[in-house]
Amino acid sequence: MILPAFVTAACLTISLLPQPSLSHGGYEYLHPLPGSTLVSPKTTIGMRSGKTTTPPNGTIKVVGSKSGDITDKGKVRVATDERTAIFQPKEPFRAGENVTVSVDSFSWSFTISEHPFVPNESTKPKDKKRRDKDKDNQRASDGEGAYPPPSFHTVPTDFPRYLITNSKAHDEARSADGDHPLYLFTASRFIAPYLMILTRDGRLVWWGRLEDGKEGMDFRPQLDGNLNVLVGSTYANDDPERKGIEIDDHYRVVGAHRPGHGYLTDEHHMDILEDERVLMCAFDRHVTDGRIHVLVQEIDKKGDVLFEWRSQDFLTGDDDPARDELFLDSYHINNCEYTPDRNNILISLRNANQIVMISRKDGSIQWQLGGTNSDFTFVNDPPETPFRSQHKPHMLDNGHILMWDNWGSSHLDERGYSRVVEYALDTDAMTATKVWEWRHPDSQGIAGCCGSVQRLGNGHTLIAHGGLPKNEHVPLTTEVDSDGAIVTELRPAPSSSRMRLYRAHLAPWRGHSTAPPRALLCAAKGEMATLHLSYNGVTGIKTWRVHGADTAGGLAELDEPSLLLEREKVDYEEIIPVNRLTGGRSERKVKYVRAVPVLADSTTLTPSDIITLSDSSALPCGCVGVDVGLEATHKSVIKKGKGKHKSADDAHLGALQCQAKCRKHDGCVMFVYHEDKGKCALHDRGAKVEGVHTVQRVISGPPSCH
Numbered sequence: 130m131i132l133p134a135f136v137t138a139a140c141l142t143i144s145l146l147p148q149p150s151l152s153h154g155g156y157e158y159l160h161p162l163p164g165s166t167l168v169s170p171k172t173t174i175g176m177r178s179g180k181t182t183t184p185p186n187g188t189i190k191v192v193g194s195k196s197g198d199i200t201d202k203g204k205v206r207v208a209t210d211e212r213t214a215i216f217q218p219k220e221p222f223r224a225g226e227n228v229t230v231s232v233d234s235f236s237w238s239f240t241i242s243e244h245p246f247v248p249n250e251s252t253k254p255k256d257k258k259r260r261d262k263d264k265d266n267q268r269a270s271d272g273e274g275a276y277p278p279p280s281f282h283t284v285p286t287d288f289p290r291y292l293i294t295n296s297k298a299h300d301e302a303r304s305a306d307g308d309h310p311l312y313l314f315t316a317s318r319f320i321a322p323y324l325m326i327l328t329r330d331g332r333l334v335w336w337g338r339l340e341d342g343k344e345g346m347d348f349r350p351q352l353d354g355n356l357n358v359l360v361g362s363t364y365a366n367d368d369p370e371r372k373g374i375e376i377d378d379h380y381r382v383v384g385a386h387r388p389g390h391g392y393l394t395d396e397h398h399m400d401i402l403e404d405e406r407v408l409m410c411a412f413d414r415h416v417t418d419g420r421i422h423v424l425v426q427e428i429d430k431k432g433d434v435l436f437e438w439r440s441q442d443f444l445t446g447d448d449d450p451a452r453d454e455l456f457l458d459s460y461h462i463n464n465c466e467y468t469p470d471r472n473n474i475l476i477s478l479r480n481a482n483q484i485v486m487i488s489r490k491d492g493s494i495q496w497q498l499g500g501t502n503s504d505f506t507f508v509n510d511p512p513e514t515p516f517r518s519q520h521k522p523h524m525l526d527n528g529h530i531l532m533w534d535n536w537g538s539s540h541l542d543e544r545g546y547s548r549v550v551e552y553a554l555d556t557d558a559m560t561a562t563k564v565w566e567w568r569h570p571d572s573q574g575i576a577g578c579c580g581s582v583q584r585l586g587n588g589h590t591l592i593a594h595g596g597l598p599k600n601e602h603v604p605l606t607t608e609v610d611s612d613g614a615i616v617t618e619l620r621p622a623p624s625s626s627r628m629r630l631y632r633a634h635l636a637p638w639r640g641h642s643t644a645p646p647r648a649l650l651c652a653a654k655g656e657m658a659t660l661h662l663s664y665n666g667v668t669g670i671k672t673w674r675v676h677g678a679d680t681a682g683g684l685a686e687l688d689e690p691s692l693l694l695e696r697e698k699v700d701y702e703e704i705i706p707v708n709r710l711t712g713g714r715s716e717r718k719v720k721y722v723r724a725v726p727v728l729a730d731s732t733t734l735t736p737s738d739i740i741t742l743s744d745s746s747a748l749p750c751g752c753v754g755v756d757v758g759l760e761a762t763h764k765s766v767i768k769k770g771k772g773k774h775k776s777a778d779d780a781h782l783g784a785l786q787c788q789a790k791c792r793k794h795d796g797c798v799m800f801v802y803h804e805d806k807g808k809c810a811l812h813d814r815g816a817k818v819e820g821v822h823t824v825q826r827v828i829s830g831p832p833s834c835h
Contacts, residue, residue, distance in 0.1 A: 580595030
């Protein structure tokens with residue numbers, strides 16, 4: 130088979146003919162490596178010379194000891210980097226066979242794993258004890274100060290609640306952000322699973338609910354302008370369905386990412402670059418030598434594996450930090466990210482207490498920091514084991530290594546706290562000098578799991594403390610200044626005492642929406658109705674304008690005469706008593722209202738639905754939920770049908786009628802009213818709580834409210 134030429138912008142070609150200055154017969158990168166074993170049957174073959182030359186194209190031949198000559202049964206294509214050639218077999222290789230690849234005068238071989246390459250599909254369900262504890266916590270009293278406050282009714286009732294502490298230094302930092310504020314991205318764990326975007330001072334900006342039994346990890350903006358989150362089953366890191374979900378600035382799912390070659394997605398870290406290349410951690414679950422092996426892959430936007438690094442190829446002999454302590458999860462990769470120059474990749478092996486820097490070009494190990502075979506001598510820190518069970522180690526622009534050092538509970542006799550630690554590396558003297566350390570002044574011990582650390586542009590540091598829900602009383606996040614003084618801190622409220630965060634990240638963001646703003650009219654028993662306004666995920670709103678009229682048609686044009694009030698937006702949700710609207714600016718009768726969000730430059734955004742101001746259309750506060758529910762096609766649906774009210778101004782009435790149907794139907798435990806279509810769906814106990822998740826433009830709830 131003839132290899133294709135690589136055409137560059139200068140109309141030169143990159144040949145796959147051997148280059149004498151490069152290893153492996155002249156190639157800077159070959160995959161699988163010559164002599165490698167336990168290779169996935171689903172592997173592709175990758176070759177990269179690393180130089181731009183103009184010799185004629187080479188030819189490739191691929192022969193398997195069991196498959197035979199498959200050269201003409203596969204395809205060769207040029208990856209999007211215009212430097213890497215990929216051979217894609219039509220069918221997977223056969224178990225245990227030896228494969229020989231020849232390119233002109235150079236050839237190499239590798240061996241396919243003889244063990245069945247099937248992901249372990251077992252998952253650990255959420256146990257009933259945990260679920261019951263969650264319910265008990267939801268009933269606990271938070272007292273004053275918990276956020277979001279109970280008066281917010283466009284936020285789901287099971288949304289996690291937390292306590293916010295801000296210092297004067299926080300106000301100064303927020304002012305310094307100016308027109309480009311930083312937002313905090315994170316996801317709740319061990320309670321109802323929410324993706325969250327908050328302001329720097331902890332106020333809600335956007336929420337998205339995952340199904341119970343799922344968890345979101347490493348939720349943050351990426352360099353391609355989108356968000357990404359790793360989603361899979363809770364308590365099951367071997368979930369074969371785990372993947373990276375890419376979300377655009379309108380909060381629409383626009384892509385999904387998994388490792389190539391049939392490997393399982395690791396739940397810890399994923400980077401997406403400007404050209405849509407993806408760097409991800411992965412692991413090989415089919416165990417052959419008593420442990421789970423780990424991988425790093427770089428995949429282009431078409432799904433081709435441009436780079437693959439496997440622990441079984443490189444962590445061998447003296448380079449293996451777990452050679453003296455063999456157990457199933459000897460490595461436990463929990464981070465893989467580029468160095469600032471993108472020439473290398475840092476890999477964190479939590480259970481080996483080690484950080485490894487590998488070449489992005491050929492995968493070779495550049496150095497190993499920590500663990501039993503560290504290349505560095507530590508200064509200002511214990512020389513034998515300076516850190517343990519680390520999370521989110523990464524290289525700063527100045528070359529320092531910053532990490533969250535969990536330490537772990539099995540060595541409390543040596544140290545009894547988790548910390549942030551920063552090392553300056555001298556790669557000539559091979560020393561790692563501790564230059565900064567921070568521990569929480571009120572620390573009550575070890576964070577046994579998880580956590581992250583981020584150095585901000587103003588010298589502040591953001592810490593997500595991680596932790597496990599049992600007997601670990603740690604904050605959620607802390608921002609500290611360069612002197613270590615606390616600027617902002619979030620802690621779980623009593624009703625969410627089990628909540629922990631795997632990571633947190635501060636970054637700029639501009640959020641938009643495909644849906645209109647949420648306007649909700651609700652009333653608690655015996656109290657006056659209130660209008661609640663929010664626009665989930667939309668940033669930059671300066672004020673809310675509320676218009677009123679005596680007919681719905683009178684709000685088709687939102688002009689100045691219909692304006693009832695304009696209010697500055699100060700939080701996620703604005704609450705307006707109905708008597709503020711019906712009193713109005715004139716003697717006219719106000720029966721309908723509509724809200725419009727306004728940006729700082731006076732640009733008006735999409736208006737809300739028209740809301741009828743009447744007691745009969747007010748929803749019960751704190752009982753029904755908006756924008757959470759079950760899809761109408763869910764298998765638990767026991768009855769579907771259209772409501773009587775399909776027009777926009779009757780959505781509340783339609784939801785109330787849908788709830789009444791649920792109340793009359795034996796076995797109905799949840800109603801879901803789809804506002805746009807006027808459809809009512811009733812769900813039985815098969816729905817449980819596991820299926821509830823974000824569904825835009827729905828109103829849902831139980832059959833009755835007490």
